[in-house]
Amino acid sequence: MVNMRLLWLCAATLVVLASAGTLKDTPKQRFDNYGVYKLTIRNRIQLALIEKIGEISNKYDIWKEYDEHTKEVHIMVSPEELKHFQELLKVNDISSEQMIENVQELIDGEQVTAAADSGTFGWTKYYELSEIEAWLDSVLAAYPTVTEEFIVGQSYEGRTIRGIKISHKAGNPGIFIESNIHAREWITSASATWFINQLLTSEEPAVRNLAESYDWHIVPVFNVDGFEYSHAKNRMWRKTRQPHATNECIGADANRNFDSHWLENNGASSNPCSETFAGDEPGSEPEAKALVEYLTQIKDQFSVYISFHSYGQYLLSPYGHTAAEFPDNYADLLEIGEAFATAIEDLPYGTVYRYGSTADVLYVATGTSVDWVFNELDKKVAFTIEYRDQGRYGFILPPVQIIPNCEELMAGMLALIDKTKELGYI
Structure with a gap:
């Protein structure tokens, strides 16, 4: 009998090797005078x-x-x-x-000079996937009693989608964070790793309470193939890397590939060349399919879902598919949003975040992970955070802004979780 697992592993290895060869052989795209x-x-x-x-x-x-x-x-x-x-x-x-x-x-x-790079993992530069994974390994080794690794699944090119769980005691309510579903949004994985580090090392009483009162499930880099490609070949790459069967364009928007009002109301594109291509069907991207299966498996372990994105400075709640109707608990979501935005604006940076439903405050977006979790897993506190800025740098946020952005994240998260708890959701 053919060993199907062995065949799958061989196929996955060939895909990665082919991908590595392609990345090595093709020149890195430049954007001079774009x-x-x-x-x-x-x-x-x-x-x-x-x-x-x-x-x-x-x-x-x-x-x-x-x-x-x-x-x-x-x-x-x-x-x-x-x-x-x-x-x-x-x-x-x-x-x-x-x-x-x-x-x-x-x-x-964005490139840090050798003189400015200390050689240790920090938050003054952006890191590649292998560096982030090595840092994750070091964290897991340094904090074995409160951390454990979890695996969401495998990407199209055979990479492992890794997460870290931080848990100080049994029975804590859970919070799930998914980051870097869009490859070029590097500030998201930088913020996720900083947040993990703060949960483990900060001595601030409010942060210690946040860390020890909840179970944190955090995926620093979800779109691992796209993220690798954005570093190796095309800084502006957004999508996954799965080829299309009938079109030369590569990849889909993983955040339009979930089975929640998929491809409705012009909230995504059916064109494989579009940056918002929804895929040929919900779950066509192995990454999205794996996340659905994993979240379904652990649905009783978390109450709040947050997706990290950039840019624009928004806190967005469901619904994404329509601005004509709102969730039953929309008033509560707005109250949480106000707490988040106020906490950030009160910092010395004075950064202003807008909040409200995705479709009402920003634009119609269908098939998103946040809406799928909200609608299908019935998790009634689910948000997309769109980080700095409002267009001066866009996706290419200078490394000097990583720490300020992260400080805003912590202030916002403290307020968001406090208000969510006050309203009885956790």
Whole structure:
């Protein structure tokens, strides 16, 4: 009889080796003189045009989808397309403002010089997947009585999706954090690792209480294939890395691939080349499928679900599929959101976060992990955090802002969990 497990392991190994060969052989993409523009959209025709060019050409990349409140879209444009882009804006009477002149300069600025790099894991630079995993190993070894590893599953390219559980005593209510589902959002895994470190090492009474009163389930890098690719080959990569059966475009938006109002109300795209491609069916991406199976298995072990994203400075609650209706506990979610935002704004940085349902405050987004957990697992406190900033740096947040962003996260989380407990959810 054929050993199916052995065959699977061999196939997974071949996929990883093939991927490694591809990453080694192809040059790293540069973004010299790519600009990012803030567009003011006044009607549906203008919006349809911008969304279409974002899908049909790799010379454009929508960084921030249309915001119903600000009427803004942020889009990256290649230098060779700039003249055509400006003509399109003029003909369609779309006003624009340049936010970033040269994306590559920001990418180069992320790199820490050898003199500034202490060689030990910290939060003054961004790390690659292997470095984050090595740090996780060291944490698990250093705190064996309160930490344990858990495995969500395997990625398309055969990488392991790893998480860490921090538990000080049996019977604690649980909180699950999923980070870096979108590959290019590096601030999310930086914030997740910092948060893990604080839960284990901080001597602040409020943080110690937070650490010891709850079980923390944290996945620092969920989209492991995409994250690796964003470091090795394309800093702006967002999606997974599974090839499409009938299209040359690679990957899907893992955060549109869950079976909760999947592909409804223009909340995702059916175009494999789109950054918000929902996949051919819910759970088509092995990463999303694995998370569904894992969360279903441990659904009685957590009460709160949080997904780390960037950028825009939002705390977003369900629903994502419609702004025409709201959850029964929406008033409570708004109260939690207000506590979170107020705590952050009260810090010396004065950073302002908006809060409310995804579809109402930002845009319609369907098939997201947060909505799936809220709707299908009945976890009534579930949020997406969109970190700094509002477009000055976008996805390429300078390393000097990692610590300030993390300090805001801690202030917000303390308030969020306190209010959630006060309202009786945990």
